[in-house]
Amino acid sequence: MYRGSVRTVRRTGTLILASLLGLALGGCGSAGERSVDASAAATEFERLLSSADFKGLCAALAPETRSELAESEKTSCAEAIAAQDIPFGGAVRKVDVYGRQARVVLESDTLFLSQFRDGWKVVAAGCTPRSGGLPYQCTIKGG
């Protein structure tokens, strides 16, 4: 953090400026694509929920959420998720994607998702907001 010579930095100004802009634009990269993918994963989760495909629902969960659910209910994931009161969310109303995390707000539910190697997985479902900036209250969640 020490202030070095002014002359040292002047020549590299243009290069650094270009790097800055590249970093800024690069960071914004494929947010649109990720948003579409997260939305599609949420829609698929809702389809599995409406058709009571519990094995499919478990496959759509993030690993930590899946194991947390099975451990807390002391049974298989499919049986455990069948016993949960996860509301049917309906159509997607809003998608927020930041980095590898997403929040998908549905007509009657909110899902939190995270990006894994094999696509977007549901980290938490059956979520309702709480006041005061507190975390959402969720029916199922990992960790």
Add this chain to the structure above:
Amino acid sequence: MRRFVRENGLTLSFGIAFLLALAGHAIAGHTEFNNQQAADGLAQIGLGDYLMSSDFAVDVTENWQSEYLQFFLYITVTVWLLQRGSPESKEMHKAGKESDKEQRVGRHAREDSPRWAGAGGMRQAVFSRSLGLVMGTIFVLSWLVQATAGVSAYNEQQLRQLQAPISWGAYVGSADFWSRTLQNWQSEFLAVASMAILSVYLRQRGSPESKPVGAPHSATGVEG
């Protein structure tokens, strides 16, 4: 080649040190990011993905903006503010923009002066402030990137904790943004103040940032 290296040693060595430090930061930051992902039961990411992440961008640019702010302020404030006895300051009677003759501009430009120093009007006005303008512009851009990458990194953390994301406007008024900003600014201001006053009484033989070892403490604007 050898001559080029000798004549540009300062820029080259700091440029290389910058790249090495940035590479080290990338590796350490990537490891730290993945540690956090593992703790939350989330997927690990590759180094390439980390380098394109808002997490890396905000960490880099919060330091860049403060460094360029420091240079911008130092360059512009030392036009008017003085420090008796410091080689970082002009002499006591030279506060201000100085005369055209002292600055070798307009009709006082010499054969070897940059072309825009001799030109009048806008070109001379711009060139006379070009160092501050470039430093100030890089500062503003870096700070904007910090704010933009910062809200993304902050919201990623919010979503990880099952909390609602916030808008860019809310973020630039948030504790996270100002904590990142001011923690860097305070260290820059301390370094400048320290350099200005310590160079009055202390010496570094051979350094142009110091007065000659035998120069009196009261000598101002003298570089070694």
